[in-house]
Amino acid sequence: MKIDIVSVFPEYFEVMNLSLMGKAQAKGLLEIKAHNLRDWTHDVHHSVDDTPVGGGAGMVMKPEVWSECLDELLGFSQPSAATDAVDTSDPGDSAAPDSSAPSGAPVLIFPNPSAPLFTQRDATELSHADHLLFGCGRYEGYDARIPDYYRAQGVDVREYSIGDYVLNGGEVAVSVMLEAITRLMPGFMGNPDSIVEESYTGEGALLEHRQYTKPAVWRGIAVPDVLLSGDHGKVDRFRRDEALARTAEIRPDLIAALDCKALDKADRKTLMALGWEVSAAHPRRLAD
Numbered sequence: 099m100k101i102d103i104v105s106v107f108p109e110y111f112e113v114m115n116l117s118l119m120g121k122a123q124a125k126g127l128l129e130i131k132a133h134n135l136r137d138w139t140h141d142v143h144h145s146v147d148d149t150p151v152g153g154g155a156g157m158v159m160k161p162e163v164w165s166e167c168l169d170e171l172l173g174f175s176q177p178s179a180a181t182d183a184v185d186t187s188d189p190g191d192s193a194a195p196d197s198s199a200p201s202g203a204p205v206l207i208f209p210n211p212s213a214p215l216f217t218q219r220d221a222t223e224l225s226h227a228d229h230l231l232f233g234c235g236r237y238e239g240y241d242a243r244i245p246d247y248y249r250a251q252g253v254d255v256r257e258y259s260i261g262d263y264v265l266n267g268g269e270v271a272v273s274v275m276l277e278a279i280t281r282l283m284p285g286f287m288g289n290p291d292s293i294v295e296e297s298y299t300g301e302g303a304l305l306e307h308r309q310y311t312k313p314a315v316w317r318g319i320a321v322p323d324v325l326l327s328g329d330h331g332k333v334d335r336f337r338r339d340e341a342l343a344r345t346a347e348i349r350p351d352l353i354a355a356l357d358c359k360a361l362d363k364a365d366r367k368t369l370m371a372l373g374w375e376v377s378a379a380h381p382r383r384l385a386d
């Protein structure tokens with residue numbers, strides 16, 4: 099997978115040479131390049147921002163610098179004055195992102211706190227892409243016409259938030275998304291089984307059960323007996339019940355999204371004991 103990242107702090111991404119990400123690059127599975135947005139500026143101060151139109155605090159990233167950079171990285175020829183004036187107000191359905199992340203075509207991703215939440219489902223989909231291009235925002239963010247323009251040119255443009263909080267810049271958010279995406283690529287993990295049963299993964303996603311290692315008793319705290327029983331059926335059931343109980347407590351929205359038809363008898367029994375009704379299409383908390 100080819101990954102281009104545009105940032106005013108490209109050095110931040112030196113961390114990508116460490117650990118599994120570094121190994122994946124050495125194996126040729128990933129090719130990561132961080133570019134300095136200021137390389138596409140023409141003024142003596144290499145400025146990438148300007149004051150907000152309409153007033154307000156802070157600065158906004160300028161569209162002209164971003165477009166010179168993105169045109170080059172996307173392999174677009176420089177737009178003529180006529181193309182520059184393209185109406186991006188209503189891209190219409192034809193310009194809607196293709197949710198299947200077409201292989202070969204770059205997917206352009208802007209981290210943005212006021213965008214839909216990035217989830218494991220997005221990570222799974224994007225792990226099949228051939229080329230990802232990330233644009234890191236700074237200051238009050240980037241001019242809103244940038245994603246609109248590239249969408250109107252038929253580029254698959256995504257804007258994602260990594261959580262309900264505001265960071266100083268997109269660099270941390272890009273690292274988070276990249277790690278979630280690349281670890282799902284075939285060949286990335288030394289032990290591919292380790293990503294099969296994880297939190298948020300697959301249909302009927304739950305939070306994972308708790309994990310323990312040896313010793314069986316540590317500082318007076320014992321691991322649950324059943325995990326030492328050697329009875330795989332019982333261990334699987336215990337873990338599944340724990341996953342259901344933890345999810346019901348911490349993320350009831352994930353339980354409410356389950357398909358009741360896909361639950362087995364033991365799952366239903368556990369959920370009913372936890373106060374959920376399981377006879378409709380999706381579980382419903384009885385207290386609601």
Ligand SMILES: C[S@@+](CC[C@H](N)C(=O)[O-])C[C@H]1O[C@@H](n2cnc3c(N)ncnc32)[C@H](O)[C@@H]1O
Binds near residue numbers: 238240258265266
């Ligand atoms: C200080 S933030 C801009 C915040 C923006 N004015 C707002 O209130 O929504 C600067 C940049 O950091 C990145 N960023 C900050 N928080 C983020 C989050 N939760 N998820 C993704 N990106 C984030 C984005 O790239 C954003 O353009």
